[in-house]
Amino acid sequence: MTTDALSYFFQKFIRLNWGIVFLVLLISAIGWGLLISAAGGDIHPWAFKQVTRFSVGLLIMLVFAFIDLRWWLHFSYVFYGISLLLLCGVEFLGFIGMGAQRWIDLYVIQLQPSELMKIALVMALARYFHSQLPPLTFKKLLFPLFLVMVPVVLLLRQPDLGTAMILLMVGGSLFFVAGVSLWMFGAALVGAGASIPILWSFLHDYQKNRVLTFLDPSQDSLGASYHITQSKIALGSGGLWGKGYMQGTQSYLNFLPEKQTDFIFTLLCEEWGFMGGISLVFLYVLLLVLCFRIVLTVQNTFGRLVAVGMTMTFFLYLFINIAMVMGLLPVVGVPLPLVSYGGTAMLTLLMGFGFLLNVGLHRTLKIPRLSIGIF
Numbered sequence: 001m002t003t004d005a006l007s008y009f010f011q012k013f014i015r016l017n018w019g020i021v022f023l024v025l026l027i028s029a030i031g032w033g034l035l036i037s038a039a040g041g042d043i044h045p046w047a048f049k050q051v052t053r054f055s056v057g058l059l060i061m062l063v064f065a066f067i068d069l070r071w072w073l074h075f076s077y078v079f080y081g082i083s084l085l086l087l088c089g090v091e092f093l094g095f096i097g098m099g100a101q102r103w104i105d106l107y108v109i110q111l112q113p114s115e116l117m118k119i120a121l122v123m124a125l126a127r128y129f130h131s132q133l134p135p136l137t138f139k140k141l142l143f144p145l146f147l148v149m150v151p152v153v154l155l156l157r158q159p160d161l162g163t164a165m166i167l168l169m170v171g172g173s174l175f176f177v178a179g180v181s182l183w184m185f186g187a188a189l190v191g192a193g194a195s196i197p198i199l200w201s202f203l204h205d206y207q208k209n210r211v212l213t214f215l216d217p218s219q220d221s222l223g224a225s226y227h228i229t230q231s232k233i234a235l236g237s238g239g240l241w242g243k244g245y246m247q248g249t250q251s252y253l254n255f256l257p258e259k260q261t262d263f264i265f266t267l268l269c270e271e272w273g274f275m276g277g278i279s280l281v282f283l284y285v286l287l288l289v290l291c292f293r294i295v296l297t298v299q300n301t302f303g304r305l306v307a308v309g310m311t312m313t314f315f316l317y318l319f320i321n322i323a324m325v326m327g328l329l330p331v332v333g334v335p336l337p338l339v340s341y342g343g344t345a346m347l348t349l350l351m352g353f354g355f356l357l358n359v360g361l362h363r364t365l366k367i368p369r370l371s372i373g374i375f
Helices: 003-015 018-038 047-066 069-074 076-093 113-130 138-157 161-178 182-194 196-202 205-215 226-237 264-297 301-325 343-361
Strands: 095-097 100-105
Touching (some): 047 343, 076 113, 113 161, 161 301, 182 196, 264 343, 301 343
Antiparallel strands (some): 095 100
């Protein structure tokens, strides 16, 4: 590597948003501590694997951050295509877990293509809207609508309603930032509302039960409502300061299910109370502020749309999980970002932060809108 190349890399290294890197490390470290607690003080079976995956993901995040943003722009559709093929592959090669067929066993890792699609869809939509000049007519929106709806339909077949909803909301946020007229959003909302009775008939019984128990948790407290009932008991029992590290009775008597994944925020609040929960939320808010700062300062359309999509994805993970364990939303199986145990979700989030760091490094880069086409 030449002296000029080393100097260029060093300048990028210095300009990296180390605030985001530090907060990602800090929040993840809190997650490792909670996973040790969930295992009764042992680093196995969850914490050790999570640290190992995080180390790999951190390296991927930094590599993604330093690659030229224009390279990512030109290969966005390729990334989307690979993710879509993997999502289609679940239909034939996937195995069933937790009642749904969502994973592909690659022996090294159990890959969940739906997580990769959250990133790939943002990249593909950002590239498309970057190439389009206003106004965005209905004809121009057919291709991005296709990009969104194909993976949504595949996810509903698995079934994975939570991820399908996240893709729709992230896609909608990019449509809004790209400049789609508000009347089109209004028409879409009316159409979605009118189709609810039809969609309800296609839901699986367990999905219908989740919605019904959300509306009336007391109707089956030992069955379909068991998860959320125990979660609320654990949240309330933590009080202001909590019961202490590894002292949560709901968790250690196994009343609280999935305490290492979807309900890990409940574990935190039982052990550390309201103050522990609000402290973690505060760290998340700081991280979101740094992400939105990148959104507001980037000077090219592709980078801005990528930053919006990645930030929105992170926010939806956070909002849906915390609202879910508090009983404010139906249980949909969305992990707490950077904290819940999980391989593909962790790697996907770190990839997303890698793209955010990349956009921050290239915030002043000028990329002409018409320098690329759809393909």
